[in-house]
Amino acid sequence: MKRSLPFIIASSIAALLFAIFAWFQRNDIDPQIYHNSSSLDAALWLVFYALIAILFIASIFRKIPQWILIVAAIACLVEMATTGPGLIQNLFGDDKFTMTQKSMSAEDPRVELTREFFGAVIALLGVVALWLGQRGKKAVT
16 A cells, blocks of 8 residues: 555654653653552553554554544543543633643642543544545555
8 A cells, every 4th residue: 555755744743743642641650740640540541642653653554444443532532521521620610720730639630631631632633634544445454
């Protein structure tokens, strides 16, 4: 399968960005940065971003099976539904909206939930971009 140079460049850039996102997730287990951090949550986000990076690299060489993109999109939507209440609280709650608070605490988790919500939105946009890149062509199953 021959891919165009713009597609290869765009996929490579997206893969690099998601790999960087995955790399930054390692900070989420650092107790100096996050109070009562969840190692499992950080590991899941690292794996999630890394898998999307791998999908972008794989898309350069072959079509991604549609079922994988559907599962990835569902995972994004589930994460958005899970973290959405934190975003709503951040937007409409009594405290001033912020995404720059230095650390997440059990008393005020809305900052990290807001960040995670937008991370899931970015990941969903990546999955949609992968789907659109393959649209109209039969995917390998």
